[in-house]
Structure formats: C-alpha cells, structure tokens
Amino acid sequence: MKERVEKLIKAIHEITPKDRKIKIMNVCGSHEHTITHSGMRSLMPENVELVPGPGCPVCVCSESDIINAINLSKRDDTILVTYGDMLRVPTQIGSIRSNGRNYKMVSAPHEVLKIAKENSDKNVVFFSIGFETTTAPTAALIETGLPENVTILTSQKLTPEIMEILVKDSEVGVDAFVAPGHVSAIVGANAWKVFPEKYGIPTVVAGFEPENLLLAIFRILLQIKEGIAELENVYRGVVKPEGNRKAQELMYKYFEKTDVNWRGIGYIPESGLEFRKEYDHINAKKVFNLPEIEEKKVPGCICDRIVLGKAYPDECKLFGTACTPRDPKGPCMVSMEGACNIWYRFGTR
Ligand code: SF4
Numbered sequence: 001m002k003e004r005v006e007k008l009i010k011a012i013h014e015i016t017p018k019d020r021k022i023k024i025m026n027v028c029g030s031h032e033h034t035i036t037h038s039g040m041r042s043l044m045p046e047n048v049e050l051v052p053g054p055g056c057p058v059c060v061c062s063e064s065d066i067i068n069a070i071n072l073s074k075r076d077d078t079i080l081v082t083y084g085d086m087l088r089v090p091t092q093i094g095s096i097r098s099n100g101r102n103y104k105m106v107s108a109p110h111e112v113l114k115i116a117k118e119n120s121d122k123n124v125v126f127f128s129i130g131f132e133t134t135t136a137p138t139a140a141l142i143e144t145g146l147p148e149n150v151t152i153l154t155s156q157k158l159t160p161e162i163m164e165i166l167v168k169d170s171e172v173g174v175d176a177f178v179a180p181g182h183v184s185a186i187v188g189a190n191a192w193k194v195f196p197e198k199y200g201i202p203t204v205v206a207g208f209e210p211e212n213l214l215l216a217i218f219r220i221l222l223q224i225k226e227g228i229a230e231l232e233n234v235y236r237g238v239v240k241p242e243g244n245r246k247a248q249e250l251m252y253k254y255f256e257k258t259d260v261n262w263r264g265i266g267y268i269p270e271s272g273l274e275f276r277k278e279y280d281h282i283n284a285k286k287v288f289n290l291p292e293i294e295e296k297k298v299p300g301c302i303c304d305r306i307v308l309g310k311a312y313p314d315e316c317k318l319f320g321t322a323c324t325p326r327d328p329k330g331p332c333m334v335s336m337e338g339a340c341n342i343w344y345r346f347g348t349r
Pocket residue numbers: 300301302303306313316317318319320323324328329330331332333340
C-alpha cells in the first residue's frame with residue numbers, strides 16, 4: 001500500500017499544471033478527517049489547495065431549530081431525543097446540554113422506539129438533523145410505524161444544492177469537487193453530474209481511505225491538465241450511479257424539498273427537506289407550533305466562512321484559545337466532522 005500511495009503522490013506532482021492555483025473542495029467531514037489526519041495537504045504540489053466545505057451537518061444546523069429543541073426539552077411532558085453531537089452545539093441561549101432539561105442521546109433513529117415505549121406518558125420528540133445519510137434512516141423509522149407519543153423535529157439538508165451555491169460564489173472559486181462517499185451511496189454518483197456538465201467542474205466520488213482520496217485527487221488533476229470536466233467514481237464498490245433507490249423513495253415519501261436555513265448562511269432555496277403536509281401530525285414544528293427564532297452570530301466565530309470554503313479554521317482568532325473541543329464557542333468545533341474540531345485535533349496546515 002505504501003508503494004501505491006508513493007506512486008500516486010509522485011504522479012500527482014508530475015501531472016499538476018503549475019501555472020495557476022487549483023482549489024479542490026471536499027464536502028464531507030470524513031474526507032476532511034482523512035486529509036488532515038494523514039497530513040495530505042503537505043504532500044500536495046504548492047499550487048494545489050485542499051479546502052474543506054460544508055461537510056459537517058452539525059455545523060450548519062439552524063440555530064432556530066436548536067433553540068426550539070432546547071425549549072421543548074424544558075417542558076415537563078416532553079423528552080427530547082437527538083444525536084450526541086447536537087447536545088453540545090452552542091447557541092445564544094446555551095446548548096441542549098447546558099440549558100436543556102429532559103433530553104436523551106441516541107446513536108441511531110430506531111433507538112427512539114425504546115425510549116418512547118419506556119416513557120409512554122410523555123411526548124418524545126426526535127430532533128433529526130443531517131444530510132441525506134441521516135434523512136434516509138429517519139424515513140425508515142417513520143415507515144416502521146411511529147408510536148403515538150413520537151413526533152419529529154427535522155433539520156435536514158441536501159448536499160448537491162449547497163454545492164451549487166458554492167459554485168456560483170466567485171469568492172469561493174472552486175476548481176473541482178471530491179464528492180462525498182456516504183452521501184453518494186444514497187443519492188447516487190449521478191447526482192453530481194450537474195457540476196461537470198453545467199459548470200465545467202471536474203467531480204470525483206471518493207471513499208475515505210487515504211489511497212482512495214489520493215486517487216480521486218489524481219483523477220481531478222488529470223482532468224484539469226487535459227482541459228476536460230467529467231464525473232468519475234473511484235468508490236464503485238459502494239456507490240452506484242443511481243444510488244439507493246429504496247432509500248430515495250422512502251425519503252421523498254415523507255419529505256419534500258424546501259428552502260431551509262443554514263446556520264450563519266441563511267435560507268437557501270430548495271436546499272433541505274421538510275415533512276409533506278399530510279404528515280403534519282408527526283411534524284414537531286406543527287404539533288408544538290414552534291416559532292422561527294432570529295439567529296445571532298457568535299462574536300468572533302467565522303464558522304459560516306469556513307463552511308463555505310472561504311476561510312480556514314486557523315484564521316479564526318478564537319481557534320485553539322477561547323474555542324476548543326472541550327469548550328466550543330462555535331458549531332464547527334463541536335462535532336468530529338467539524339473542520340475546526342478536526343484541525344484542532346490533527347494539526348492545521
Ligand atoms: S474556532 Fe470556534 S469560534 Fe472560531 S470559527 Fe471555529 S467554531 Fe467558530
């Protein structure tokens with residue numbers, strides 16, 4: 001393996017056009033983890049930049065949804081259930097852990113059923129956040145039949161839609177995408193076709209091993225050298241062109257595309273999923289008549305710019321001093337998928 005990796009790095013240096021900067025963006029916390037943990041940035045030609053993009057669902061979860069979750073957990077008749085990372089995300093009124101009351105952590109949606117059974121005299125609200133990889137399991141949970149005391153507070157985002165926003169933003173200036181392996185397993189490699197075909201941006205679906213990521217980077221640079229833009233998939237064992245049709249059908253049975261709020265960024269048209277009207281009875285926003293709460297920026301936090309690939313974590317004045325994984329001031333420092341958290345744990349540039 002070491003030999004193959006060395007060969008790939010050598011080939012990357014040989015084929016890279018040296019006459020301009022090349023910005024390759026990943027949109028997946030696990031890709032950013034592999035890149036930073038393996039020190040891959042330091043192995044690239046000087047003019048090749050590997051930029052983290054919006055790959056962390058916790059980082060972009062709307063502050064309004066989190067505050068509503070905190071307030072739900074304060075009701076005597078309600079238990080809030082969510083993923084561990086969400087408990088620590090800071091907001092203007094604290095986090096679920098610091099300011100909430102009745103909450104429980106789960107690592108997968110089906111665990112909600114046990115909590116609902118054990119607390120049949122309470123409302124159980126599942127705060128379901130994330131990209132396509134968590135929406136599909138949430139839809140599968142609903143398909144099994146929810147107990148009467150369960151409702152769902154959704155904050156689900158769509159990856160291809162935010163990537164299209166990035167492409168149109170000249171400050172970002174993306175030259176190529178490494179497409180996320182996990183999300184692609186659900187939506188299919190073909191979901192990224194729009195980037196080479198409409199915007200002329202080479203896009204390669206990759207897995208999470210350093211060798212596979214290096215291969216994706218090599219394929220991207222080869223395309224750039226040859227002046228072409230294509231969709232390639234170097235994670236074929238897992239990602240099919242059409243994705244997981246069953247998961248897609250389930251997702252769109254219960255949810256539909258809508259404009260959603262990305263933390264620090266604002267509403268992006270058709271960039272998330274919300275319950276279809278016929279499921280109002282399990283939609284916590286409707287059942288509890290939850291308000292839209294105005295977002296307040298954390299002073300000094302540049303998470304919004306990091307998520308959009310416009311800044312690196314170590315450009316934030318709070319990075320590693322006032323803001324650490326033990327005491328996160330912004331959402332990018334909370335989750336193991338957040339760029340600030342990854343850079344803090346594994347070094348910077
Ligand atoms: S280091 Fe902390 S405060 Fe700075 S951008 Fe990252 S999360 Fe925000």
